[in-house]
Amino acid sequence: MSTSVNTEPVINLSAQSIRIQGEPVLLMSASLFYFRIPHQLWRERMEQVKESGYNCIDVYFPWNYHEREEGSWDFKGQRDVAAFLQLAQEVGLWVVARPGPYICSEWDGGALPAYLFAKDEVQIRQNDPAYLAHVSRWFDQILPILKAYEVGAGGTVICVQLDNELDFFACDDPEGYIGALRDMAIAGSLTIPLIACAGQGGLFEASGLADGVIPTCNFYPNDRDPEFEHKVREYRDRLANQDYPLMVTETNRSHYLLRRLLSAGAKLLGPYLQVSGTDFGFTNATNNWGKPLAFLTSDYDFHGMISPEGHVRKEAYEGRLLSRIIDTYGRAIAEAAPVTDDTWSLQAAQDSKWVYGPHLLALQGGGKLIFLTNGSDDAQSVTLAHDAPESESKQLEVNLPGGRSIIVPTAIPLTLWGMKGELVQAGAELYDALANESGAVLAFHSATSFEIELDINEVAAIDTDSAQANRDQNRIRITLSPTEEKDSSATIMLQDGRRIILVGTTLGKALYSTGIDETGSIYSSIPEALISLESEADTDWRIAVGDGAASMSEGTESGEAIRTERADFLERNGIYRGYAWYEGVVPSLAKPAEGLLVHSGSDVVSLYADGEYAGTVTPGGSSRYVAFDAPRSLSALTARVEIWGHTNFDDSRLPGLKLHALKGIQGLSAVLSKVNLTSNWRFKRQDESGMSEADVGQLDDKDWAIVSFGGWLSPANPAHEVLRRSYVPSSEASSFIVQFDGVEATGQLFVDGRLAGSINEFDPFLDITNLVQPGVQTQLTVVLERPLGRSAGRVFVYETVEAGNWRITAAEEEGLLAHAAQAESSAEKAAFPLQLGSGDVAWLYGTAINSDSKNGWRVHVAGEHLKLTVFFDDTIVGRLWLPGGLARPVMTGGDPCSFYLPGPWFNQEASRLSIMLEAIDPQTPGVLSSLTFRSV
Structure with a gap:
C-alpha cells in the first residue's frame, strides 16, 4: 500500500476495476465503527481485520455523536476522528468514509441530531435549504478531517459516501438533494470519488444519478437464494453501461455470500458489521425490526468475524481464505x-x-x-x-x-x-x-x-x-x-x-x-478454544430503593424544571436523550377514573397515579390505555419517560417510526369511561375506497342495514364499506379519543362530516376532541377498505379529562449519576436474588476489578420484569430489558441480557458499577437473579 503525496487524481473507478494509485485493487471492506469500540482498542481491531484478509474498512461518522447540543462540537478522546484515520493509515487499511448526514446504522436517529426534529421548518433528507444549512455546518466540521486523510494526501480514505440508502426514504428530489451534498463535498476540496448507496436497488432513488456521484449497491438476500447471481449481474451490467464498477457497500457477513458476489463481478465486497461493538450511553435506536416496533440493544453484534469484546470467530478464517484466493x-x-x-x-x-x-x-x-x-x-x-x-x-x-x-x-x-x-x-x-x-x-x-x-x-x-x-x-x-x-x-x-x-x-x-x-x-495454526472464566465478582453489592414516581433530577444540577399547561414532546423542550419526568395535575373529576390514556407516547412510559404505579407502556408514538384494577379518584399524575432512541429507519406504520418522530408524550388523561360503540352501525356497500367530506355530507342512511361494526359478510376482496352511527359525548369529559381495537383494515373516520383522520391497525387511535361538543349528539362515519377474511375490530371511545399544569424535568448520564450518588447514603447490603416491587426504582452499587487477562468482562444478567441502565464508572455500558411483561418490545441487534466492561476502562484498582433498576410490570415484581462475570 502506497500513501505517497500525489497532486494527480489517485483513484480511478471504471467498469473494469478500482485503481488506487494506478494499481487495480479488489477491495474487501469490513465495517469498523470507532464510536462503538473503546479508542484504546481501535488499533487492535484494525489489526484483526487486516489479519482476517481485509484490505479496507468502512466507517460511519455520526453527526449527533459529535454535536450533542446544537452548535457544540466534540472531536476529542473517544470522538477523535483524526486519530482513528491516522491508525488506519498506519495499519495499512483503505477507508470508505460515510459521513451521512444520515447514516442509519441502528444508531439514535440515524445520526441526525434530535434538535432538527423539533424545527418545523426543517425537512430532513430533502433538497431543503433549511435542512441543508444545518448539514453544511456538519460537513464544515467533518470534511476537512477526511480531506486531510485522503489517498494522495498521506492518508488512506479512498471515497466518501453521501447520505445512506436514500431509496428507503421518500425523498422528493434525490438528484437535487444528492447534488447539494456533492457540491458541499466539492467545496470542501475533496478530490476522491463520491458515492451513494442503494438499499433496495433504487439507483436513481438513492443517488439521483447526480453528476459526479457513483451509485453503489447494498444487498441483503437470503444467502442461499438460487437466483442471487442473476440479480447482481443485472446491477453490474447497468453500472458497467455507465463505466462504473459494481461496489457492494453493504451485504451479509458470510464469505459464502461474498464469493457469490465476486462471481457476479463485484469490485468492492463490503459485508456490514464484521466488527461488532457496543452502543455506549444513550445512543441506541428504535426501528421496525419488530412487530413492527423494536428496541436496539446496547450490544451491537450481528455475529460477524469479530465479537464486541474482540474475540475472533471462525468466519474470520473464511475471510482470510477468500483473501488468499484473491491474492x-x-x-x-x-x-x-x-x-x-x-x-x-x-x-x-x-x-x-x-x-x-x-x-x-x-x-x-x-x-x-x-x-x-x-x-x-x-x-x-x-x-x-x-x-x-x-x-x-x-x-x-x-x-x-x-x-x-x-x-x-x-x-x-x-x-x-x-x-x-x-x-x-x-x-x-x-x-x-x-x-x-x-x-x-x-x-x-x-x-x-x-x-x-x-x-x-x-x-x-x-x-x-x-x-x-x-x-x-x-x-x-x-x-x-x-x-x-x-x-x-x-x-x-x-x-x-x-x-x-x-x-x-x-x-x-x-x-x-x-x-x-x-x-x-x-x-x-488452529486457534485454541476460547476459555472464558466465570466469576460472581468479588464485590459487596448494596442497594438503595427509591420512589419510582419521583424525578431523579430533584436536588441535582440537572437543570431547571420546565412549566407548561399542556404536555408536549421532549425535543420541543430541549430534551434530546435520557430520562424525563412529566408531573401533571388532574382537574376535579365528576366520577372516579377507570384508567389512564397516554397520548402519542414513546419510547418507554411508566405511569404513576398519586404516586402509585399504574403500569408501563411502549406505544411507539401511538396512544395507549392503562386500566386500573378498580375505579379511583385522582389528583396528580406522573409519567417517567425514557428516550430509548430515535428511530434509525423511516416507517409509516407507527408514528414513532417516522424518521423525524418526537419522543415523550403529548398528553395524559384520566379515563372516565371506555364506551363500546361496536354495535348498531348503519351499513352500505360501495364500489370504491375513500370519500371526500362533500361525499360524506350527501349520504342518506335512513334505509341502510343495521349491523355490528364490520359484521356485514361480503364476497368482495377487498370490501369497500361505509358505516355510520350516532354518539353523544359525555358532558363530564373534556377530551375524546376513538380506538379501532383489533382493526385489520384501512379507512377514514369522519365526525359530523369532517375528516378526523386515517384508520390503520398499527396506530388505531384518533383524537376527535376538537370535532365534538360534550353532551351534543355526534355522527360518526367510517369509510373502510377491508381485505377478505380480515377483521374490522371493535370501536371504543375514551371519554377523558386531560391533566394540565405540567412540570417537566430531565436527566442524562450526568444527572443520573448525581442522583445515584445522592441516593447511596441510604443503600443497604444486597444479596441475590434481588426482588423489586412493581413500579419501584433502585440503584444497585458494586465494584469490579479487571480480569486476569486485563481484557475486561462480559457480564450476563439473569432475571425478569426489570430494566437496567448500567454505569461503568461514568459511562453507560448497557441498557437492558430482561424478559417478562406485556410492555417489553422486541429487543434486537445483539444480546439483550448482557453487557461488556472493556478492559482498558478499568482503573488500576477497582472500578465502580452503578446500576439503575426499574421494575416495569404492574402484576409481577422485578427479579434480579444474578450477575455472572465471564472474562474476555
Missing part, C-alpha cells in the same frame, strides 16, 4: 469480468436443484474461474460438462462441500506465477500460490481426491510421491488425495531446472493456513 490471482482477478459461457454446464450432481452455477469470471490476461455454490448442507459430487475441442477434457469432477461456494480454475496461464504453460482445469479450489526463482507452488484444498490437468512443455520428470500422474505429451493429469492426516503433492520438474509443486490439503488446514513454503509445505 493468488492478483490483478487478473481485480480486473476480471463475469461472462456467460455456455461451454460449461452442470451435467450431474446428487441433487442438482441445490447446485447454483456454474458462474464464470473471466480473468484479465486469460483464463476463467468457475464458481459453484451448494445451497444445501450436504456435500455433493458434481460433474461439469465442457463443450471443448477434441484435444481438451470434456468434463470436470468437483467435490462441492455442503453449505459452501467454491472457485475452481480453468485455462489459467501459468505466467501468473512466472511459469510457462497452462493450468487447464482443476477439480478443487486453488487457494494459495508461491512463485520464486526456483519455480512455483500451487496449493489446493478438497475433502476428496481430485484431478489437476496442465499443459506444459519441456517437462523433465514428475515426482508423484503421494499422488498419481498421467502424461500424454504436453498434457499432464495429476490426482491428489489429501487426508486429515497427510497432504498430497506432486512435483513437475522442468528442463530448465525449475519446478512446479502441486499440493492438496483439506479445507480445515486451508482455513487455518499461515502460509506455504517453496518445498510445498503448508503451515497452519
Whole structure:
C-alpha cells in the first residue's frame, strides 16, 4: 500500500476495476465503527481485520455523536476522528468514509441530531435549504478531517459516501438533494470519488444519478437464494453501461455470500458489521425490526468475524481464505469480468436443484474461474460438462462441500506465477500460490481426491510421491488425495531446472493456513478454544430503593424544571436523550377514573397515579390505555419517560417510526369511561375506497342495514364499506379519543362530516376532541377498505379529562449519576436474588476489578420484569430489558441480557458499577437473579 503525496487524481473507478494509485485493487471492506469500540482498542481491531484478509474498512461518522447540543462540537478522546484515520493509515487499511448526514446504522436517529426534529421548518433528507444549512455546518466540521486523510494526501480514505440508502426514504428530489451534498463535498476540496448507496436497488432513488456521484449497491438476500447471481449481474451490467464498477457497500457477513458476489463481478465486497461493538450511553435506536416496533440493544453484534469484546470467530478464517484466493490471482482477478459461457454446464450432481452455477469470471490476461455454490448442507459430487475441442477434457469432477461456494480454475496461464504453460482445469479450489526463482507452488484444498490437468512443455520428470500422474505429451493429469492426516503433492520438474509443486490439503488446514513454503509445505495454526472464566465478582453489592414516581433530577444540577399547561414532546423542550419526568395535575373529576390514556407516547412510559404505579407502556408514538384494577379518584399524575432512541429507519406504520418522530408524550388523561360503540352501525356497500367530506355530507342512511361494526359478510376482496352511527359525548369529559381495537383494515373516520383522520391497525387511535361538543349528539362515519377474511375490530371511545399544569424535568448520564450518588447514603447490603416491587426504582452499587487477562468482562444478567441502565464508572455500558411483561418490545441487534466492561476502562484498582433498576410490570415484581462475570 502506497500513501505517497500525489497532486494527480489517485483513484480511478471504471467498469473494469478500482485503481488506487494506478494499481487495480479488489477491495474487501469490513465495517469498523470507532464510536462503538473503546479508542484504546481501535488499533487492535484494525489489526484483526487486516489479519482476517481485509484490505479496507468502512466507517460511519455520526453527526449527533459529535454535536450533542446544537452548535457544540466534540472531536476529542473517544470522538477523535483524526486519530482513528491516522491508525488506519498506519495499519495499512483503505477507508470508505460515510459521513451521512444520515447514516442509519441502528444508531439514535440515524445520526441526525434530535434538535432538527423539533424545527418545523426543517425537512430532513430533502433538497431543503433549511435542512441543508444545518448539514453544511456538519460537513464544515467533518470534511476537512477526511480531506486531510485522503489517498494522495498521506492518508488512506479512498471515497466518501453521501447520505445512506436514500431509496428507503421518500425523498422528493434525490438528484437535487444528492447534488447539494456533492457540491458541499466539492467545496470542501475533496478530490476522491463520491458515492451513494442503494438499499433496495433504487439507483436513481438513492443517488439521483447526480453528476459526479457513483451509485453503489447494498444487498441483503437470503444467502442461499438460487437466483442471487442473476440479480447482481443485472446491477453490474447497468453500472458497467455507465463505466462504473459494481461496489457492494453493504451485504451479509458470510464469505459464502461474498464469493457469490465476486462471481457476479463485484469490485468492492463490503459485508456490514464484521466488527461488532457496543452502543455506549444513550445512543441506541428504535426501528421496525419488530412487530413492527423494536428496541436496539446496547450490544451491537450481528455475529460477524469479530465479537464486541474482540474475540475472533471462525468466519474470520473464511475471510482470510477468500483473501488468499484473491491474492493468488492478483490483478487478473481485480480486473476480471463475469461472462456467460455456455461451454460449461452442470451435467450431474446428487441433487442438482441445490447446485447454483456454474458462474464464470473471466480473468484479465486469460483464463476463467468457475464458481459453484451448494445451497444445501450436504456435500455433493458434481460433474461439469465442457463443450471443448477434441484435444481438451470434456468434463470436470468437483467435490462441492455442503453449505459452501467454491472457485475452481480453468485455462489459467501459468505466467501468473512466472511459469510457462497452462493450468487447464482443476477439480478443487486453488487457494494459495508461491512463485520464486526456483519455480512455483500451487496449493489446493478438497475433502476428496481430485484431478489437476496442465499443459506444459519441456517437462523433465514428475515426482508423484503421494499422488498419481498421467502424461500424454504436453498434457499432464495429476490426482491428489489429501487426508486429515497427510497432504498430497506432486512435483513437475522442468528442463530448465525449475519446478512446479502441486499440493492438496483439506479445507480445515486451508482455513487455518499461515502460509506455504517453496518445498510445498503448508503451515497452519488452529486457534485454541476460547476459555472464558466465570466469576460472581468479588464485590459487596448494596442497594438503595427509591420512589419510582419521583424525578431523579430533584436536588441535582440537572437543570431547571420546565412549566407548561399542556404536555408536549421532549425535543420541543430541549430534551434530546435520557430520562424525563412529566408531573401533571388532574382537574376535579365528576366520577372516579377507570384508567389512564397516554397520548402519542414513546419510547418507554411508566405511569404513576398519586404516586402509585399504574403500569408501563411502549406505544411507539401511538396512544395507549392503562386500566386500573378498580375505579379511583385522582389528583396528580406522573409519567417517567425514557428516550430509548430515535428511530434509525423511516416507517409509516407507527408514528414513532417516522424518521423525524418526537419522543415523550403529548398528553395524559384520566379515563372516565371506555364506551363500546361496536354495535348498531348503519351499513352500505360501495364500489370504491375513500370519500371526500362533500361525499360524506350527501349520504342518506335512513334505509341502510343495521349491523355490528364490520359484521356485514361480503364476497368482495377487498370490501369497500361505509358505516355510520350516532354518539353523544359525555358532558363530564373534556377530551375524546376513538380506538379501532383489533382493526385489520384501512379507512377514514369522519365526525359530523369532517375528516378526523386515517384508520390503520398499527396506530388505531384518533383524537376527535376538537370535532365534538360534550353532551351534543355526534355522527360518526367510517369509510373502510377491508381485505377478505380480515377483521374490522371493535370501536371504543375514551371519554377523558386531560391533566394540565405540567412540570417537566430531565436527566442524562450526568444527572443520573448525581442522583445515584445522592441516593447511596441510604443503600443497604444486597444479596441475590434481588426482588423489586412493581413500579419501584433502585440503584444497585458494586465494584469490579479487571480480569486476569486485563481484557475486561462480559457480564450476563439473569432475571425478569426489570430494566437496567448500567454505569461503568461514568459511562453507560448497557441498557437492558430482561424478559417478562406485556410492555417489553422486541429487543434486537445483539444480546439483550448482557453487557461488556472493556478492559482498558478499568482503573488500576477497582472500578465502580452503578446500576439503575426499574421494575416495569404492574402484576409481577422485578427479579434480579444474578450477575455472572465471564472474562474476555
